[in-house]
Amino acid sequence: DAGVTQSPTHLIKTRGQQVTLRCSPKSGHDTVSWYQQALGQGPQFIFQYYEEEERQRGNFPDRFSGHQFPNYSSELNVNALLLGDSALYLCASSLRRNSAYETQYFGPGTRLLVL
Amino acid sequence: AQSVAQPEDQVNVAEGNPLTVKCTYSVSGNPYLFWYVQYPNRGLQFLLKYITGDNLVKGSYGFEAEFNKSQTSFHLKKPSALVSDSALYFCAVRALTGTASKLTFGTGTRLQVTL
Numbered sequence: 001d002a003g004v005t006q007s008p009t010h011l012i013k014t015r016g017q018q019v020t021l022r023c024s025p026k027s028g029h030d031t032v033s034w035y036q037q038a039l040g041q042g043p044q045f046i047f048q049y050y051e052e053e054e055r056q057r058g059n060f061p062d063r064f065s066g067h068q069f070p071n072y073s074s075e076l077n078v079n080a081l082l083l084g085d086s087a088l089y090l091c092a093s094s095l096r097r098n099s100a101y102e103t104q105y106f107g108p109g110t111r112l113l114v115l
Numbered sequence: 116a117q118s119v120a121q122p123e124d125q126v127n128v129a130e131g132n133p134l135t136v137k138c139t140y141s142v143s144g145n146p147y148l149f150w151y152v153q154y155p156n157r158g159l160q161f162l163l164k165y166i167t168g169d170n171l172v173k174g175s176y177g178f179e180a181e182f183n184k185s186q187t188s189f190h191l192k193k194p195s196a197l198v199s200d201s202a203l204y205f206c207a208v209r210a211l212t213g214t215a216s217k218l219t220f221g222t223g224t225r226l227q228v229t230l
Contacts, residue, residue, distance in 0.1 A: 004158075006158075035218075035220075041222060042220035042221050042223050043159070043218075043220045044220075090159065092159075108158040109157075
């Protein structure tokens with residue numbers, strides 16, 4: 001049973017560029033959440049996707065956008081990159097049906113460095 | 116708004132001794148509480164969760180956590196620490212808002228277990 005997978009593992013971009021990160025949820029899961037973890041900090045919620053729609057959004061600007069595909073995989077897009085966007089981006093999947101109780105399982109993350 | 120506090124940046128313990136990693140929370144309504152562990156350059160691994168019922172929750176790798184509603188705490192414990200337990204530990208709380216259920220994390224506590 002494959003867990004949550006993310007690609008790429010590492011990425012280096014320059015300020016102003018755009019980046020796309022990808023996530024495949026754990027088998028059987030239909031909900032994907034994205035988190036940003038800055039160095040020395042806890043993960044911060046970016047947004048959550050279910051049924052191909054953004055269901056909730058954290059305190060992140062519109063430069064951060066996402067998408068969920070019919071196979072439940074998801075992309076995180078960040079436009080006009082800033083130095084402060086450098087972080088570990090974590091994808092988590094869960095099963096929506098029992099969202100109050102379901103555990104979110106995390107992928108290994110994509111480490112983004114903006115120069 | 117929900118929040119989590121992990122008052123200790125680092126906890127040091129000798130192998131074989133009991134360990135406690137502290138967590139307090141603030142949330143409207145019933146809390147759903149989680150502990151995750153993060154090893155260097157890795158994503159978050161789920162340890163255990165409290166949803167309802169018994170205040171003592173048992174999880175992976177011999178860890179357990181005690182839910183205390185009056186003190187709004189959810190401390191992580193292990194009777195006998197191992198050097199391999201050395202890692203970064205995150206407490207998280209979930210609140211249901213609308214149709215989504217984001218996790219709010221603490222800032223993490225680094226556990227250092229020495230011989």
